[in-house]
Amino acid sequence: MSETQIYSLRVNGKLRDVTDAWLGESLLYVLRERLGLPGSKGACEQGECGSCTVVMDGAAVCSCLVLAASAVGADITTIEGLTDGALTDVQQAFIDEGAVQCGFCTPGLIVAVHHLLDSTPRPSEMEVKEALSGNICRCTGYGRIFAAVTRVIDQRAQQ
Amino acid sequence: MSIHIPTSLDDALALLHELPRVQLLAGGTDFMVEVNFNKHDVHDVVALRRVTELQQWHHDATTNTVTIGAGVVYAEMEHGELATLFPALAEAARTVGSPQIRAAGTLGGNLGTSSPAGDGLPVLFALDAVVNLASHRGTRSLPIGEFMLGPKRNALAVDELVVSISMKTTTGWQGYAKVGTRNAMVISVASASLVLDTVSGTARIALGSVGPTIIRCTQAEQWLQNQYDISARKELDEAIATEFGLRVSQESRPIDDHRSTAQYRRHAVGVLAKRLLQRGCVQ
Ligand SMILES: Cc1cc2nc3c(=O)[nH]c(=O)nc-3n(C[C@H](O)[C@H](O)[C@H](O)COP(=O)(O)OP(=O)(O)OC[C@H]3O[C@@H](n4cnc5c(N)ncnc54)[C@H](O)[C@@H]3O)c2cc1C
Numbered sequence: 001m002s003e004t005q006i007y008s009l010r011v012n013g014k015l016r017d018v019t020d021a022w023l024g025e026s027l028l029y030v031l032r033e034r035l036g037l038p039g040s041k042g043a044c045e046q047g048e049c050g051s052c053t054v055v056m057d058g059a060a061v062c063s064c065l066v067l068a069a070s071a072v073g074a075d076i077t078t079i080e081g082l083t084d085g086a087l088t089d090v091q092q093a094f095i096d097e098g099a100v101q102c103g104f105c106t107p108g109l110i111v112a113v114h115h116l117l118d119s120t121p122r123p124s125e126m127e128v129k130e131a132l133s134g135n136i137c138r139c140t141g142y143g144r145i146f147a148a149v150t151r152v153i154d155q156r157a158q159q
Numbered sequence: 160m161s162i163h164i165p166t167s168l169d170d171a172l173a174l175l176h177e178l179p180r181v182q183l184l185a186g187g188t189d190f191m192v193e194v195n196f197n198k199h200d201v202h203d204v205v206a207l208r209r210v211t212e213l214q215q216w217h218h219d220a221t222t223n224t225v226t227i228g229a230g231v232v233y234a235e236m237e238h239g240e241l242a243t244l245f246p247a248l249a250e251a252a253r254t255v256g257s258p259q260i261r262a263a264g265t266l267g268g269n270l271g272t273s274s275p276a277g278d279g280l281p282v283l284f285a286l287d288a289v290v291n292l293a294s295h296r297g298t299r300s301l302p303i304g305e306f307m308l309g310p311k312r313n314a315l316a317v318d319e320l321v322v323s324i325s326m327k328t329t330t331g332w333q334g335y336a337k338v339g340t341r342n343a344m345v346i347s348v349a350s351a352s353l354v355l356d357t358v359s360g361t362a363r364i365a366l367g368s369v370g371p372t373i374i375r376c377t378q379a380e381q382w383l384q385n386q387y388d389i390s391a392r393k394e395l396d397e398a399i400a401t402e403f404g405l406r407v408s409q410e411s412r413p414i415d416d417h418r419s420t421a422q423y424r425r426h427a428v429g430v431l432a433k434r435l436l437q438r439g440c441v442q
């Protein structure tokens with residue numbers, strides 16, 4: 001691929017062409033600015049805050065640290081791809097527990113929580129804290145976030 | 160600039176040979192920070208994520224050697240079989256950044272960056288790892304101490320890449336410890352990895368973030384072996400552990416920088432050494 005070549009990314013199950021993009025752009029930038037998917041947030045662009053978290057080939061990663069053009073062939077799921085409209089149980093629990101204040105960290109956290117509970121349905125408190133340690137929230141103090149996660153774990157266990 | 164996504168090692172090596180200003184990209188956790196903040200620095204990128212040969216590891220039981228592909232991510236070292244074979248590596252992997260960073264970051268990238276603060280590196284030094292390199296010209300293997308030469312300096316040639324790292328399994332305790340301002344998402348201020356080999360009766364300790372490169376404390380190792388029978392694993396005198404910590408401190412060569420002072424680092428690395436030794440001997 002040279003400087004201006006068009007490439008395609010598989011995002012939320014659909015192949016999307018990326019045109020007119022500089023090849024050095026991060027996946028976060030391409031999602032937001034080229035593909036109209038602004039759900040993933042950018043706060044640090046150096047992997048520290050987790051607000052840009054997406055799932056790529058089954059792993060939760062910082063989209064700001066993925067060179068978009070190198071992600072050709074990968075399966076990418078963003079916050080927009082978690083649901084086709086209705087709120088997910090994790091989103092609803094965040095609302096119910098008041099885990100959203102400014103909301104900037106929320107999309108990354110929601111993706112990270114879904115990813116955790118998909119692989120580990122009954123995580124311990126320590127496992128939850130470790131799994132979310134790459135998602136920084138400067139508003140809530142995390143208490144309400146952990147309460148929301150606990151709520152989802154309990155709800156899913158009852159189903 | 161151009162981006163290439165080879166699917167085999169041979170194709171990757173051919174690209175390294177042909178492209179004029181080639182840059183390797185693995186997990187991107189060091190590379191992309193540079194790109195995001197310094198956009199002029201991108202040339203001909205060879206992304207290694209589809210080269211499956213680099214993402215595998217295997218255990219050769221006849222030679223007790225484990226070879227870990229340069230593209231194996233930290234998340235894979237944290238749990239499971241690799242963690243059982245090399246607990247020190249698992250502990251170090253678990254301290255890297257955050258789950259998102261560990262899902263992408265690789266040992267090859269840690270070696271490529273060659274930062275004295277790289278968490279994988281003290282473990283590789285303490286395990287006497289060998290770095291396996293390849294280029295279109297052929298392959299070579301270097302002891303880790305001859306690969307990493309200084310801060311962000313290593314023996315990699317422009318047309319070469321790290322294929323894998325080989326290490327002998329050991330019998331006995333091994334561990335890693337790190338000091339930083341918090342538990343997650345922190346670059347180490349001082350770190351140490353200790354391997355107690357009960358078969359050969361030897362101890363090996365390597366330090367991170369307290370010198371221009373990783374430091375093996377050969378004098379402290381020798382001293383310990385003379386004071387304490389590592390094979391017998393009898394109870395350890397606290398005085399020996401304290402003295403070991405002091406001697407390790409003396410072999411460190413820290414500097415002042417934005418993360419800490421030399422004085423604190425020298426003290427902290429001695430505390431880590433003492434603590435690791437006590438952990439290793441109380442079993
Ligand atoms: C938020 C954050 C937190 C971090 N925390 C830590 C931490 O706690 N501890 C720590 O040690 N590191 C940390 N890092 C740094 C980084 O994650 C590690 O150094 C990691 O090992 C880099 O691996 P990578 O696969 O992402 O490398 P990349 O970024 O893809 O590459 C890094 C360098 O290595 C070269 N390279 C990659 N693969 C090869 C190869 N096979 N052969 C030769 N050269 C190669 C590249 O060309 C580049 O120069 C952190 C980074 C971020 C963004």
Ligand code: FES
Pocket residue numbers: 028041042043044045046047048049050051052053062063064065
């Ligand atoms: S924007 Fe990607 S981690 Fe902060």
Ligand code: FES
Pocket residue numbers: 099100101102103104105106136137138139140
């Ligand atoms: S709600 Fe504001 S950063 Fe988390």
